[in-house]
Amino acid sequence: MDLIVSPVGADSDLRAVLEDLQMGRYASARDLLIRTSDNWSLYATRCQRLTDSVAGRGVLKMWRDEELHSAHAATVWAWSLTRGAIGLCRKGAKADVVGRAAAMAQQEWKRVDELWPRSPEPWCGRLQLSQLPYDARRFDPRWHNRREPWGTLDDPVMHLEGPWPFLAEANRRHPGSRDGHHRMREYFLRRHGASVSSQYTHWLVAGGPLNPELLVLPLYSQMDLYRERHSDGRNSALQFWQTEQMRHFATQAYDGWFAHLPPTEYAWVSPWDLNHLAHALVGCGETERAAWVFRALGPYATPQPWKDVLESLGRSRDWTDEFLRIRTTVLGRRAPW
Incomplete structure (x- = not known):
């Protein structure tokens, strides 16, 4: 493609x-x-x-x-x-x-x-x-008349202001x-940093959100943590994506949200969500699941998160070349159709 x-x-x-x-x-x-x-x-x-x-x-x-x-x-x-x-x-x-x-x-x-x-x-x-x-x-x-704090x-679990x-x-x-939960995540990110934003998204998905789209939010906050901790590509940058926590969030988003989407709805799904999900699944080694997400993406891609990760590692090639290499490898390993 x-x-x-x-x-x-x-x-x-x-x-x-x-x-x-x-x-x-x-x-x-x-x-x-x-x-x-x-x-x-x-x-x-x-x-x-x-x-x-x-x-x-x-x-x-x-x-x-x-x-x-x-x-x-x-x-x-x-x-x-x-x-x-x-x-x-x-x-x-x-x-x-x-x-x-x-x-x-x-x-x-x-x-x-x-x-x-x-x-x-x-x-x-x-x-x-x-x-x-x-x-x-x-x-x-x-x-002046609001009842909510x-x-x-x-x-008892969520203490963030x-x-x-x-x-x-x-x-x-x-x-x-x-959109509301994404804006809340960004609020904590801008005001308090990636760790606090991550606490918020972890709390949200632990409670079983009404909208399964929200299961993707921790993947955004994990990317925020990566930018904050590994923007120079050091300190075990590649290992960041290979943890059990990353696998948990990636497979949770896939199994709880993406796997239930009818293919006829792929065009209406946020391409940013699909790209973050594909990237996280590849990073933690879930290539069979990632293949299905790449299929849903078709020929489309967004720069993030691929571009930021590639630049952090100091690699000179264009992020689109890396995306194509990864997509070809994943789909060639075991095409899902």
């Missing part, structure tokens, strides 16, 4: 919409999100891919201004503003600049609340804004919100 590097994967509908945005047209984006809105995981993924392109930002703003009562236009524009505020902070912009950008995003999420109260997206967006160096309560329109959960009310709101609207 040829290799196509794309965060969109096999989602041909989304790919067509992105092409339209590049040409200044938003009607297909509106129609796609209307069709997707009952599938919150796919809706969140598609919204965020729509905001990836800086070139498309002006089109999204035009859509929002021309259709002021469109919840979908407001949602996409709110995500664009949110990601913009996060980007400014990471680039070291002045505090007042970041603060104004965050306020604009917060105001747009309030509009989405009004237009579409049942949507989990505003609460996932607020979870994203919580990464910024402010008290997260500043992003909560209900914090802002400190820790009433849970965080914006739990935002996650609770997302879960009320979409039980087991994939």
